[in-house]
Amino acid sequence: MSPPQRRRRRPAEQPPPPPAPPRASPRQGGKPERLFVVAGKDDGERAELDLVTLIVSSAEPPPAAAPEQTALLRLCTTPLSVAELSAYLNLPFSAMTVLLTDMLTAELVTARAPIVRRSVADRSLLEAVMHGLQRL
Numbered sequence: 001m002s003p004p005q006r007r008r009r010r011p012a013e014q015p016p017p018p019p020a021p022p023r024a025s026p027r028q029g030g031k032p033e034r035l036f037v038v039a040g041k042d043d044g045e046r047a048e049l050d051l052v053t054l055i056v057s058s059a060e061p062p063p064a065a066a067p068e069q070t071a072l073l074r075l076c077t078t079p080l081s082v083a084e085l086s087a088y089l090n091l092p093f094s095a096m097t098v099l100l101t102d103m104l105t106a107e108l109v110t111a112r113a114p115i116v117r118r119s120v121a122d123r124s125l126l127e128a129v130m131h132g133l134q135r136l
Contacts, residue, residue, distance in 0.1 A: 047101040051093065052114045054079040055100065059108045068099060069108070076109060 057076035061069065068089060075088055086096045103109045 047097065047104050047111065049082050049097050049100060049111065051081065051083040053082050054112050054114055055082060055085060055109050056112070057108065058110050062108075065108075069103060072099070072103070073108060079112070081114070 055072075055076050056079045057073045059073070061073045065073070068091070071089060072085060075085060080088075082093065082096055082100065085100075086093050089096070091099070100109065100111070104111060
C-alpha cells in the first residue's frame with residue numbers, strides 16, 4: 001500500500017527568479033583580474049611601507065597608467081594611509097605594496113611616516129599652562 005498523496009490547497013507559488021550574474025567591470029570582461037596582473041612584476045624589492053604610512057599623489061595620472069594606478073592617484077589628493085587605500089581599492093596589502101613601490105620609483109606618489117603624537121605631554125609645558133591659569 002502506498003502513502004496517500006497530499007494536494008495543495010493553494011495554487012503553486014511561482015519559482016524564485018534566477019540569481020543575478022556577478023557584477024564585473026567593463027574592462028574585466030566578466031572575469032576578475034589576477035593579483036599579479038594588477039600589481040605588475042614583482043622583482044623582490046619593495047618599499048618599506050607600513051599600514052599607517054601616508055601616501056600623497058605628486059603628479060597627475062599619466063595616460064598609460066593602469067586603472068588601479070589612476071584610481072590611487074585620484075584618491076591620494078589628500079594623505080591617505082596604505083590601509084585605507086587597500087580598503088578603497090579592494091586589494092590586499094601585499095598587492096598594494098608592489099603597486100606603491102612601482103609608483104614611488106616613478107615618482108608619482110610620495111610616502112611619509114604618520115604624525116605620531118606624544119603619549120605624555122611635556123612637563124614644562126604643563127607647568128607653564130598651570131602658572132598662566134593661576135595668574136588669571
